[in-house]
Amino acid sequence: MSDVNIAGYGDNLTVNGICIGDLSPAEHEAIEKEKGGRNYRPLENVVVSHVQDSSTLVCRKPDPQDITAYIEEELVDGLCCYSAVNQGQLNQTIVDAVVHHLTKEKIPTVPRSIRHKYMSAFLLAATSITGMDRVVPKVAGVEAPELMFKLSRRWGYRIKGIPKNEAIIVAAKGNFHGRSMTAISMSDDPDAREDFGPYVPGIELVPFNDINALLDLFEKKGDRIAAYLVEPIQGEAGVIVPDDDYWKQVSALCKKYNVLLAMDEVQTGFARTGANFAHQLFGVKPDLMGCGKAAGGGILPVSFVAGRDDVIGLLTPGSEGSTFGGYPLASVVSTYAIKVMVDGSLSEKAHTRGTQLMTHFSNMKLEFPDKIKEVRGMGLLTAFEMHDNENLNGHNVSLKLLDRGVYAKETHHSTVRIAPALTINADQIDYIAEAIRDVVKNL
Numbered sequence: 001m002s003d004v005n006i007a008g009y010g011d012n013l014t015v016n017g018i019c020i021g022d023l024s025p026a027e028h029e030a031i032e033k034e035k036g037g038r039n040y041r042p043l044e045n046v047v048v049s050h051v052q053d054s055s056t057l058v059c060r061k062p063d064p065q066d067i068t069a070y071i072e073e074e075l076v077d078g079l080c081c082y083s084a085v086n087q088g089q090l091n092q093t094i095v096d097a098v099v100h101h102l103t104k105e106k107i108p109t110v111p112r113s114i115r116h117k118y119m120s121a122f123l124l125a126a127t128s129i130t131g132m133d134r135v136v137p138k139v140a141g142v143e144a145p146e147l148m149f150k151l152s153r154r155w156g157y158r159i160k161g162i163p164k165n166e167a168i169i170v171a172a173k174g175n176f177h178g179r180s181m182t183a184i185s186m187s188d189d190p191d192a193r194e195d196f197g198p199y200v201p202g203i204e205l206v207p208f209n210d211i212n213a214l215l216d217l218f219e220k221k222g223d224r225i226a227a228y229l230v231e232p233i234q235g236e237a238g239v240i241v242p243d244d245d246y247w248k249q250v251s252a253l254c255k256k257y258n259v260l261l262a263m264d265e266v267q268t269g270f271a272r273t274g275a276n277f278a279h280q281l282f283g284v285k286p287d288l289m290g291c292g293k294a295a296g297g298g299i300l301p302v303s304f305v306a307g308r309d310d311v312i313g314l315l316t317p318g319s320e321g322s323t324f325g326g327y328p329l330a331s332v333v334s335t336y337a338i339k340v341m342v343d344g345s346l347s348e349k350a351h352t353r354g355t356q357l358m359t360h361f362s363n364m365k366l367e368f369p370d371k372i373k374e375v376r377g378m379g380l381l382t383a384f385e386m387h388d389n390e391n392l393n394g395h396n397v398s399l400k401l402l403d404r405g406v407y408a409k410e411t412h413h414s415t416v417r418i419a420p421a422l423t424i425n426a427d428q429i430d431y432i433a434e435a436i437r438d439v440v441k442n443l
C-alpha cells in the first residue's frame with residue numbers, strides 16, 4: 001500500500017513534499033504529461049493561477065531570465081471556459097450564495113431518495129426561465145444530450161408507437177454533444193470516435209442547415225424517427241449559424257412527422273447568443289432542451305434537461321438518476337446562475353458586446369481579405385475563420401494572442417472562437433479585437 005501526504009492551501013498546497021506554488025510552467029506540463037490522460041492539448045508555457053476580475057486571468061509564464069522560475073501576467077479571457085462562465089469569473093452574487101449556503105445553512109449532501117428544500121427553488125426557477133413543464137437536473141454537460149436521447153427513444157416507443165428497438169435519433173453532421181458513448185456515436189469527428197466502437201445504433205446524420213436533407217430523411221423513415229437532436233448554433237464546429245428560416249422550417253417538419261425537436265443548448269444557452277436560449281432568436285420552441293456549462297454559474301458543473309410534460313413525464317423511478325444531479329449546493333448555485341442571468345440582463349449585454357466585437361471582425365475581414373475568409377457570430381458566441389493555408393493556423397494564432405495578453409483557442413485548424421464572459425466591458429472587447437488584428441496582420 002502506498003501513502004500520500006497532503007497539506008496546505010493555495011500556493012502552499014503540498015503533495016508528497018511537492019509544493020504547487022513552487023512549480024514552473026514546464027514542471028506542471030511534465031507532471032500532466034506523465035500522470036494525466038493526455039486527452040487535451042493545452043497552450044504551452046502558461047498556467048492559470050487565479051482570476052483578477054470577471055474576465056481577467058492571472059497566469060504564470062516562464063521567467064525569460066530563468067526558465068526554472070515564473071512570472072505572472074494578466075490575460076483577458078476570450079473563452080470563459082467554453083461558455084461555462086457567462087456570469088463572469090467568481091460572480092459575487094453566486095459566490096455569496098455559495099458561502100451563505102455552506103457556512104450558514106449547513107445542508108449536507110443528500111441523495112435524491114430524501115427530499116431537500118432547495119430542489120423546489122431550482123425547479124421553480126428553471127421551469128420558469130425555460131418556459132418548460134418539467135426539468136431534470138444532471139451534472140456534466142454531456143449528460144443533457146444523453147438524457148434527451150433516452151427520453152426521445154422512450155417517447156418514440158410509448159407515445160409515437162415506433163416498433164421496439166427500431167427508434168432513430170437524427171443528429172447533424174459536424175455536431176458536438178460531448179464525449180460519452182452516445183455523444184460520440186452521434187459525432188462524425190474521427191478523432192472522437194477512433195477505436196471506441198461499436199457505437200450506439202439507431203442514429204442518422206443529416207447536413208446541418210439543409211432543410212431538404214431533413215425532409216428527405218423524414219419522408220423515408222419518419223415513422224421510426226423519434227427526435228432531431230441538434231444544437232441551435234453549432235459551437236464546436238466553429239460557430240455555424242443556420243439560415244434565419246431554418247429552425248421555423250425544422251419545427252414545422254417535426255410537427256408534421258411527429259418528431260421531437262430536442263435542442264442541445266449546453267453551449268448556446270444562458271444568454272450566450274443574445275437571448276436567454278438561442279432557439280428564442282429563431283422564434284421556435286423545442287420539445288426538449290438541454291443546458292449545461294453556465295447553468296452552474298461558472299462555479300459548479302450543473303446541467304439539466306427541460307421539456308414537455310408528456311415526454312419528461314415518461315421517466316419512472318430507476319429509469320434515470322444521478323447522485324449529484326440537483327444536490328443542495330448545485331440547486332442553489334443553479335438557481336442563482338439563473339437569477340444573475342436575469343437580473344444582470346446578460347442577454348442584452350451579449351447582444352451589445354457581441355455587436356461591438358463583430359464590427360471589429362467585419363473590419364478585419366475588409367482589411368485582410370487574403371487572410372480572413374469569414375466572420376460569424378450571434379451575441380458573444382463569435383468566430384473568425386481564416387483561409388485554408390498553412391500559415392493561417394488557429395493554434396498559432398492562439399499562441400500569439402497569449403503573447404499579447406489574450407486567451408483564446410482555435411476550434412479547428414483555421415477557426416478561432418471568441419466567447420468571453422457576458423460581463424466583459426467595452427474596453428476589454430476593444431483590447432481583444434486589437435490583439436487579434438495585430439496577430440492577423442503579422443501572419
Ligand SMILES: Cc1ncc(COP(=O)(O)O)c(C=O)c1O
Pocket residue numbers: 082140141142143145176177178179231235236264265266267268292293
Ligand atoms: C453543445 C454541447 N453539448 C454538450 C457538451 C458537453 O459538455 P461537457 O463537456 O460539460 O460534458 C458541449 C461542450 O462543449 C457542447 O458544446
